[in-house]
Each structure stands twice: as structure tokens, then as C-alpha cells.
Amino acid sequence: MTISELFFVQALSIDTNKKTVTFDDGLIQCYDQILIATGSKSLDCPGVDLENVLMLETAEDARCIHYACVGCRTVVVGTSFVVAAYMINMASSITIIGSSELPYQKTLGPEIGKVTMMMLEERGVTFYMNDAVAEVQGENRRVKSTGSFVPKTTRQSFFWKLVA
Incomplete structure (x- = not known):
């Protein structure tokens, strides 16, 4: 299985029939399965570095x-x-x-x-x-x-x- 990761790109459209994604730079990427991770802000407050405070980023x-x-x-x-x-x-x-x-x-x-x-x-x-x-x-x-x-x-x- 090959996994491609694309960062800091904007998807303009997803064609679920053709299984393609068109990006803002003109790239058209084919896929078998797609995970869309839109991102979020990490918790930014005192104490987040304590043991058992876990962030989901990877x-x-x-x-x-x-x-x-x-x-x-x-x-x-x-x-x-x-x-x-x-x-x-x-x-x-x-x-x-x-x-x-x-x-x-x-x-x-x-x-x-x-x-x-x-x-x-x-x-x-x-x-x-x-x-x-x-x-x-x-x-x-x-x-x-x-x-x-x-x-x-x-x-x-x-x-x-x-x-x-």
C-alpha cells in the first residue's frame, strides 16, 4: 500500500466517480481511498506538556x-x-x-x-x-x-x- 501525503495545498474538487482530486496548483491526483484531514488547532494552554495529555496530530x-x-x-x-x-x-x-x-x-x-x-x-x-x-x-x-x-x-x- 502506498500512502501519499499532501500538505499546504487546497483541493478544488473531488470527483468520486473518477476517484480524482484536483488541486489549486493544477495537479490531478488519483486515489483508491481518501482521508481528508482539514486540521485543527492544538490545545494551547499551561499543562499540555504533562504526562497523559495527548495530542492527536500523527x-x-x-x-x-x-x-x-x-x-x-x-x-x-x-x-x-x-x-x-x-x-x-x-x-x-x-x-x-x-x-x-x-x-x-x-x-x-x-x-x-x-x-x-x-x-x-x-x-x-x-x-x-x-x-x-x-x-x-x-x-x-x-x-x-x-x-x-x-x-x-x-x-x-x-x-x-x-x-x-
């Missing part, structure tokens, strides 16, 4: 997260339903902290956000929406959200000071 990061979340209570910063759905059968619990009222509210609309959130809540995922992480601190293996505590993980967790 395939190796995904492997580390896979092994780290097995049997653990997991906190996901950002409303990635893909990450949450993947972890549902591995983590003992999942808490998602999102900055919007609903997942994908701005990109896919409130209807899809509501359905996504409802489906994940039915599987036991807890949401803290309209919130953002200001700081991560190791303290008594507890994770604190605005005014309430998220259960501690089975390994090491962190005190999260959140801003509403």
Missing part, C-alpha cells in the same frame, strides 16, 4: 491514544465524534469538552450536531459544551470542569480549570 499519536485510553476514563477536548465513537468500546467513560453549543454547529449545522450529540449521549458520553480549557494541572487525580468534577481516570488525570 499516526503515532493515534497509536499512543489507543493504548492510553483502554479501560480509562477519557477526556476529549474538542467535539470529535470520530474519536469519541472510536473510544466507546475501549474507554471506561468519555467526557467531551467543546467550545460551541453543539458539535459541528458551525460546519455541519445544528441538526447534525444535535443528532451526533444525542447518539453519543445514548452510549454514555458526557458533554461539557460552551466551555474551553484554560489550564491543565495535576491535582489529586481529578478533572474539574466549571463548577463540577469529572471522575478521575484509572491512571493519572488532571485538574482542568475551564472558562465558560
Whole structure:
């Protein structure tokens, strides 16, 4: 299997019948399978360098997260339903902290956000929406959200000071 990675390019169109992508520089790339990674901002606050605060940026990061979340209570910063759905059968619990009222509210609309959130809540995922992480601190293996505590993980967790 050959994997091609293209960075800092803009895809103008995807033809799913011909299985091609046309880029802004004129390149037309054929594909068998395609992964579209639009990118996101990394968590940028004090404490992100602590042990067990993991960022998902590479395939190796995904492997580390896979092994780290097995049997653990997991906190996901950002409303990635893909990450949450993947972890549902591995983590003992999942808490998602999102900055919007609903997942994908701005990109896919409130209807899809509501359905996504409802489906994940039915599987036991807890949401803290309209919130953002200001700081991560190791303290008594507890994770604190605005005014309430998220259960501690089975390994090491962190005190999260959140801003509403």
C-alpha cells in the first residue's frame, strides 16, 4: 500500500466517480481511498506538556491514544465524534469538552450536531459544551470542569480549570 501525503495545498474538487482530486496548483491526483484531514488547532494552554495529555496530530499519536485510553476514563477536548465513537468500546467513560453549543454547529449545522450529540449521549458520553480549557494541572487525580468534577481516570488525570 502506498500512502501519499499532501500538505499546504487546497483541493478544488473531488470527483468520486473518477476517484480524482484536483488541486489549486493544477495537479490531478488519483486515489483508491481518501482521508481528508482539514486540521485543527492544538490545545494551547499551561499543562499540555504533562504526562497523559495527548495530542492527536500523527499516526503515532493515534497509536499512543489507543493504548492510553483502554479501560480509562477519557477526556476529549474538542467535539470529535470520530474519536469519541472510536473510544466507546475501549474507554471506561468519555467526557467531551467543546467550545460551541453543539458539535459541528458551525460546519455541519445544528441538526447534525444535535443528532451526533444525542447518539453519543445514548452510549454514555458526557458533554461539557460552551466551555474551553484554560489550564491543565495535576491535582489529586481529578478533572474539574466549571463548577463540577469529572471522575478521575484509572491512571493519572488532571485538574482542568475551564472558562465558560
